[in-house]
Amino acid sequence: MYRILVADAIKPEGLTPLMDSPEITLIQKTVDEAADELDTIDALLVRSATTVTEDLINAMPKLSIIARAGVGIDNIDVEAATKRGIVVVNAPDGNTISTAEHTFAMMASLVRHIPQAHSSVKNKEWKRSAFTGTELNRKKLGIVGMGRIGGEIAKRAQVFGMEVLAFDPFLTSERAKAMNVELLTLDKLLSQADIITVHTPLTNETRGLLNIDNLRKCKKGVYLLNCARGGIIDEEALYELILEGHIAGAAFDVFVEEPPLHNKLLELDSVIVTPHLGASTKEAQLNVATQVAEEVLIFLEGKPVSNSINLPAISKEMFQKIQPYYQLVKSMGATAAQCMKEGIQEISVTYSGDATSFDTSILTKSLISGFFKTRLDIPVNEVNAMLIAQERGVTIGEKVASDSSGYKNYIAAVIKGDNRQFEIKGTFVANYGPRIVSINGFNIDFNPEGNLLYIQHTDRPGVIGRVGKILGDHEVNIATMQVGRKEAGGEAIMVLSFDKPLSNEMYEKINNLDDITFMYRIAL
């Protein structure tokens, strides 16, 4: 049974898949209202109103996923979530059109003074010349951040006869050409645009991107819009430059402080505002609620999500391809960890055959999480696996090899420890399942599942029999047994599986037999 806290106003129709699941209880309360039950929450759904701090995350020990029903994740401490192995997902394109349309409505309102004129008429005035506006036609629109929303605004602006200038360090010139926009440096855009609108996320790089120095580079009489995030345009600097007459006016949907109770911009007639309404349409709210509900459901079913902020994106089709290898690599990591009781320096994974036909980084993360999960007392999964390895000074390598040793797919992991190294190789056989096919150069073939005992011994007649006899005498049932050796009379290995974990007593008895080099219990 999972308990999901819906902390902000998320459209109920979109949450139907969660409401319909007998496995899920939805709790529609703010974080404050749910203070007594935070320790029972498995998933948290928010919009921009709830700030998901590290303290809040830590107050929810069972939390495994945070879903943002929208785009911006600046209200979520993603680093703290990642450390805890909590997946963060958003709904990246559900509100793109609504936000682009809102920005466009704000731009038209700004240059034609519609809100001011509206209030004036409602006050029984009729001041036509006071509200003389400016045409958008033939004006230069500067878009800072040419992503999904920026791109939709560009299309609409072009239909209005505007020339579009863009600044986006991640936009290629080919893409800019295809969008029919002129890609410029920020300085050039600022000096040429008649209207400037920002559509970047709020990050350390974009906070204060349009500060006093940059705003002074703008043409006199420029109009500015911020329908992205409070703080990208410095509010104090904008206030000053509007008073100076350098900036003609501004339209803001978002503010550093929301609601903007202490914001001087609100005192200015030439500043028009809305209360963070970019995504507030019936359509966008249904889209984002549906998207996050589906993602949370998929995640709780144990499948990889598509729109994770702290995991590589995987489509449903890709998941079908990757799924067979998922458990294989996790158990390879866990097997290696239980056979290496020493500090490790490096884990390198090599993929070959069919296992190279997709982005393997998620598999490497899965292998590493399988490794550390058995060693650490904290939740470890694909989200925090790399971070955990990095914090422990373990180097991670990933490569592709053309030789798949005759298997259709082949994954090999080498773990370098302080004193020795451990090598494990696996494959996935269709209609059969995951198989470990080699350990430390010994060919073997076993299903990495359940309670296993790995024994390395001298290849001598009677060893296998003596192990079997001890177990038989104590009525321990051997479920499966696989043997492997490199050469007759040399070193050999046995892998046995049991229905129940092997007791300490049994372990000691077998370990004390002659010819046993070493052995490990493995729980998968």
Ligand SMILES: NC(=O)C1=CN([C@@H]2O[C@H](COP(=O)(O)OP(=O)(O)OC[C@H]3O[C@@H](n4cnc5c(N)ncnc54)[C@H](O)[C@@H]3O)[C@@H](O)[C@H]2O)C=CC1
């Ligand atoms: N007012 C509202 O209700 C809404 C606001 N938003 C805000 O709009 C932002 C953008 O949304 P999308 O277009 O969907 O995101 P996106 O990720 O598609 O686009 C963001 C663009 O900004 C660019 N960028 C990043 N750093 C930059 C920098 N330093 N300088 C210039 N460009 C930079 C990226 O390359 C990318 O192309 C969101 O992060 C969110 O904060 C989104 C939806 C609704």
Ligand SMILES: O=C(O)C(=O)COP(=O)(O)O
């Ligand atoms: O999606 C975004 O980034 C937004 O800013 C929308 O915020 P909201 O969900 O309306 O609180």
